Amino acid sequence: MTAEKTQVTSPHFTVLFVDDEPSILRSIKRIIHKTNINMLTATSGQEALELFATHDITMIVSDMKMPNMSGSELLEKVAQLYPETYRVILTGFADLDSIMQAVNHGGIHRYIQKPWDNQDLLLTIKDGLQFTKLKRENHTLQQKLFKQNRALKELAQSLDKKLNSKLNKSN
Template sequence: MEPILIVDDEKDNLEALRRLLRNDYDVTLETSPFEALKRVQQQEFSVIVSDQRMPEMTGVELLEKVKQISPATTRILLTGYSDMDAVVGAINRGQIYQYVGKPWDPDDFKITLRQAAESYQLKREVEQKNRALSKSNEELKAALESLRVLDRAKARFLSLVSHELNTPLTVLTSFVQLLKDNKSSFPKDIQKAVSSLDSATGRFSQIIEEVLLYTKLESERSLSTEAFDLDEETRALAKELAKEFNAKKLSVALKAPSPAIIHCDREKMRQALERLFLNTIAFAPEGDKVRIHIEDKGKFYSFSISRGGPPLSEEAFVSLTSGSQNNLHHHKDLGLSLAICRFIVEIHGGTTELSDSGTAIILKLSKT
């Protein structure tokens, strides 16, 4: 049973209330307000009922002190109509939950007391849930900070490894170049091996470059915004990557409004488009036509780049754009190209999508 405390200097009133409530509550009686305060310090009560007129202390004064000791306890005042000014003042100050006028009706009083006890339980439940929520928030903050620490450690590790690999790669590249310069003097099988070695070192160099770029992007998310003409920059990139396109005998068809202005970090957006181009070149079959279509969609531009060849599955697309290469051994190894592209597009508020056909990648780029 819920514990309640009743305070009244008249014992007859206390006994009457005990008889009324003893079957429903654990009732404690006190005739002295000072003794009642001692009780409150020793035990928490769901409800405290106090008479207003007592010789040692008024009920309002007692309940004000009770609130300081046990704020959650619901407080009820018993009073006659002549004390209404004090009652209204106490209610306005939030010292009492409700007052009951004398003479009180037994049924009405029991209803009031039940509501007061329920109010106490509700406050306690809210407090418990708030504490649990606060604890969960602290645990979440701690977990998030741990993830940030691990992420920074991962970035430092990848950067260190990539830098360390650059030194032997530079030496290897120099030797490969030396072999290429004298390739014509070698037998055909050696010439073929030199070409394969050249291709492998180039791929290795690209992977290191992408790892360094990806870790840099993750750690430095600041953007410097300026006007960027998608039509002009796309044409310029296509010329810069002419060697890569020509190596696979790829042609490029561009359809775009001119100008097609967005506002973005120019260097980062060029990196995103370059990675997207390299991805398309890797997947396109030899002799294919790469189609680029830029459309004005009002608040954003749709940048679509498509090619022929086998479609990319949604699963593979998600893995490639997240930087994960799991279960992609049957696809061309594209390193972090699409992951870098998606990351840059997203920090600009855009999206990266795969077309229904699986042969086109679509960037939605905000104009602002």
């Protein structure tokens, strides 16, 4: 289990990469190291779930074919336990049925074919983090709007009571 951070600029956005092949994780680290993305790595689904228990993970990029727990099973569990996490499947196998199962049961946002294009991988990560940022901002704005609407409702009720009180006094 490796918790590796690279040039932290946004501490609330962390991407977890899961692959049972250390060479794949090393390749991804070389690509991500050039960015300002916080990253964690895991070599199994169980290890990934343990990291979720101790870290605030924004996005997960998981290999499809892994022993003990497939990427599809992992992402399905992540969708159930951490539904706000942006989920990406990474695979060298073009098994459409498995990919469709992952999309349908794990709520996968994106699919990347191995070998990947570095720019496509980085763009996928950037898009996922931007999507998450916008969702969080939207949630914050909705909460603010709810509070403002509640305050307006209370003000309207207060004004209504005052008006009714004045009308009753004049009658």
